[in-house]
Amino acid sequence: MTVIATSSSLGLAAKLSRLLSRELLVAEEKVFPDGEKYLRIPKRLEGDVLLVHSLHQPQDERFVQLLLAVDAAKGAGASRVIVVVPYFAYARQDKRFLEGEPVSVGALLKAVEAAGADALAVVDIHKPSSLDEWLRIPHFNVLPVGELAGYFRGKLRDPVVLAPDKGALHRAQLAAQVLGAEYDYLEKSRDRVTGEVKIAPKSVDVDGRDVLFIDDIISTGGTLVAAAKEVLALGAKRVYAACTHALLVSGALDKLYAAGVKEVVATDTVPSPVSRVSVAEPIAEVVRKLLR
Numbered sequence: 001m002t003v004i005a006t007s008s009s010l011g012l013a014a015k016l017s018r019l020l021s022r023e024l025l026v027a028e029e030k031v032f033p034d035g036e037k038y039l040r041i042p043k044r045l046e047g048d049v050l051l052v053h054s055l056h057q058p059q060d061e062r063f064v065q066l067l068l069a070v071d072a073a074k075g076a077g078a079s080r081v082i083v084v085v086p087y088f089a090y091a092r093q094d095k096r097f098l099e100g101e102p103v104s105v106g107a108l109l110k111a112v113e114a115a116g117a118d119a120l121a122v123v124d125i126h127k128p129s130s131l132d133e134w135l136r137i138p139h140f141n142v143l144p145v146g147e148l149a150g151y152f153r154g155k156l157r158d159p160v161v162l163a164p165d166k167g168a169l170h171r172a173q174l175a176a177q178v179l180g181a182e183y184d185y186l187e188k189s190r191d192r193v194t195g196e197v198k199i200a201p202k203s204v205d206v207d208g209r210d211v212l213f214i215d216d217i218i219s220t221g222g223t224l225v226a227a228a229k230e231v232l233a234l235g236a237k238r239v240y241a242a243c244t245h246a247l248l249v250s251g252a253l254d255k256l257y258a259a260g261v262k263e264v265v266a267t268d269t270v271p272s273p274v275s276r277v278s279v280a281e282p283i284a285e286v287v288r289k290l291l292r
Contacts, residue, residue, distance in 0.1 A: 001020070001022050001047060001048040001049065001050055001291065002022060002023050002024075002025050002043075002045060002047075002048075002049050002050070002078075003016055003017040003020065003022050003023065003024050003025065003049075003050045003052065004025050004026075004027055004041065004049055004050065004051045004052065004069070004073060005017075005024060005025070005026050005027065005052055006026075006027050006029065006039070006051075006052070006053045006065060006066075006069055007027075007029055008053050008054045008055070008056065008062050008065070009052045009053055009054045009084075009086060010026065011268065011271070012052055012054070012086060012268050012269075012278070012279070012280060012283075013052035015278060015280035016050065016052060016084075016280050016283060016284055016287070019280055019281060019284040020050075020284055020287060020288070022050070025041065025042070025043055026042075027039055027040065027041055027042070027069060027072070028040040028041075028042050029065070037061065037064055037065055037068060039065055039068040039069055039072055040072060041069075041072045041073055041075075041076040043076070044076055044077050045073060045076040045077040045078045046077055046078075046079070047078070047079055047080075048078070048079065048080045048081075048082060048291065049073050049078040049080070049081050049082065050082050050084060050287060051069055051070065051073055051081055051082065051083050051084065052084045052086070053065065053066045053069055053083070053084070053085060054085060054086040054087045054269060054270065055085060055087055055088055055089035055090075056087050056089070056245075056247070056269075056270040056271070057247075059089035059090065062089075063089065063108065063111075066083070066085070066112065066115075067111060067112070067115045070083060070112065070115040070116050070117050071115055071116055073116075074116040080118040080119070081116060081117055081118050081119075082117075082118060082119045082120075082121070082287065082290060083112060083117040083119070083120050083121070084120075084121045084122075084283055084287075085112075085120065085121070085122050085123075086122070086123045086267075086268075086269035086270070086279060086283075087123065087245045087269040087270050088105070088108070088122045088123075088125050089108070090104035090105055090107075090108050091104075091105045091125050091126040091127065091130065092105075092126045092217075093105060094106075094126065094127045094130050105125075105126075105127070105130045105134070106130065106133065106134040109130065109131070109134040109135055110134055110135075113135055113136065113137050117137060118137060118138075119137055119138040119139065119140075119290060120135065120137060120138075120139045120140070121139070121140040121141075121142060121283060121286050121287070122139075122140070122141055122142070123141070123142045123143075123144060123244060123245075123267070123269050123279050123282075123283070124141070124142065124143055124144060124216045124244040124245065124269075125141050126216060126217070128141045138290070140286045142279060142282045142283055142286055143171075143174070143282075144244055144267055144277065144279045144282055145171050145174040145175050145178075145214065146174065146175075146178055146282075147267070147277050147278070147279065147281070147282065148175065148214065148242045148243075148244070148265065148267065148277050149161075149174070149175035149176075149178035149179055149212075149214075149242075150178060150277075151242070151265055151276065151277050152179065152212060152240065152242070152265075153178065153179060155240075156179065156181070156210040156212060156238075156240070157209070157210050157237070157238075158208070158209045158210065159179055159181040159182075159209065159210045159211070159212055160181060160182050160183070160184065160201070160204050160206050160209050160210070160211050160212070160236075161173075161175045161176040161179065161181050161182070161183040161184075161211075161212045161214060162183070162184055162185065162186060162201060162204075162206075162211055162212070162213050162214070162227070162231070163183070163184075163185040163186070163213075163214065163215070164185070164186055164213065164215050164223050164224065164227065165185055165186060166185050166187075168185065168214075168215055168216070169183070169185045171214055171215070171216070172184070172185065172214055175212065175214050175242075179212075181212075182204050183204075184201040184202055184203055184204035185201070185202055186199050186201060186202070186227055187199070187201070187202040199226055199227050199230045201231070201234075206231050206234050206235060206236040207234060207235030207236070208235055208236075208237055209236060209237060210236070210237055210238045210239075210240070211231050211236045211238070211239045211240070212240045212241075212242060213227060213228070213239070213240070213241045213242070214241075214242045214243070215241075215242075215243050215244075216243060216244050216245060217243060217244070217245045217247060218241065218243040218245070218246055218247065218248060218252060218256075218264070218266070219247045219248075219249055219252065220249055220250045220252050220255075221248070221252030221253070221255050221256050222255075224241055224256060224259075224261070225255050225256060225258075225259040228241070228256065228259040228260050228261050229259050229260065232260045238262050239260055239261050239262060240261065240262055240263050240264075240265070241256060241261050241263075241264045241265070242264075242265045242266070243264075243265075243266050243267075244266065244267050244269060244279075245266065245267070245269050245270050246264070246266030246267075246270055246272040246274055246275060247270060248272055248273075248274075253273065253274065265277060267279045268280075
C-alpha cells in the first residue's frame with residue numbers, strides 16, 4: 001500500500017506513512033492561470049492506496065482537489081483507493097432545514113463515491129449516521145475523544161467534563177471515563193420575567209473545580225465563550241476547551257482566551273495553532289483493519 005499526501009494533509013499523511021511502514025508519495029499540484037486546479041500522481045501505482053486529504057478552508061477548492069486525486073489514483077493503477085478525509089466539510093448541513101435547501105453532506109459523500117473511492121474514513125463527522133445514509137462503500141468514523149482526553153490526564157484537579165448540548169453528551173461521557181471525572185451538558189434556560197437566557201450545567205456543580213469543555217468543532221467559538229463566562233461566574237477554578245476540528249474563524253481563539261479559557265486544544269485534522277493531539281494512530285488502526 002502507498003500513502004498519497006496532498007497539500008491539505010501532508011503532515012498527517014506523513015505520520016500515517018510512518019505508523020503503517022508504507023511509502024509516502026506527495027501529489028503534484030498547481031493552479032492554471034484561469035484558476036482551475038491541476039493534480040498528478042507522480043508514479044505508477046499498484047495495489048491499495050491510502051489517499052489523505054482534509055477539507056478545511058478553502059473547502060470548495062479542496063473538494064475539487066479530492067475528486068481529482070481519487071480519479072488520478074485510479075488512473076495511475078491503484079486497485080483500491082481508501083480515502084481518509086480528516087475534516088469533512090459541509091457535514092453540518094445534514095438535512096433540509098428549509099424547503100429548497102440541499103443536503104450538502106449527502107451531495108459531497110455521493111460525489112466522493114462516484115469519483116471512485118472504494119472506502120472512506122472520516123474523523124468525528126458531525127452526524128455519523130450520514131455515512132450510513134448516503135454511502136454504499138465501506139466507511140468509518142474515527143472518534144478521537146480518548147486522545148483528546150488523554151492530553152489532559154494529570155493536568156486537571158477535580159475535573160468536570162461538559163458537552164455544549166445534550167446531543168454531544170456521549171462525547172463528554174467518553175472523555176470523563178478516560179479522566180475518571182463527572183460529566184454533564186449545558187442547558188439553556190430563559191427567565192420568565194426578564195427573558196434573559198442563561199447557560200449552565202444541567203445538574204453538576206462546578207464550584208471550585210476544573211472544567212473541560214469538549215466538542216467536535218470550534219468555529220466562531222460563540223457558544224464556548226458564553227459557556228466559559230457562565231461556569232467561571234458559577235465558581236469554576238479553571239476552564240479548558242478541547243475539540244476535534246479547530247476551524248477558529250472570526251478571531252475565535254482570542255475570544256476564548258479573553259473569556260477566561262486557560263487552554264484550547266485540538267487535533268491535527270485541521271492545521272491550527274492549538275493542534276496538539278494527533279489522530280494518526282486511531283486512523284492507522286482503522287486502516288489496519290481494512291487491510292486484514
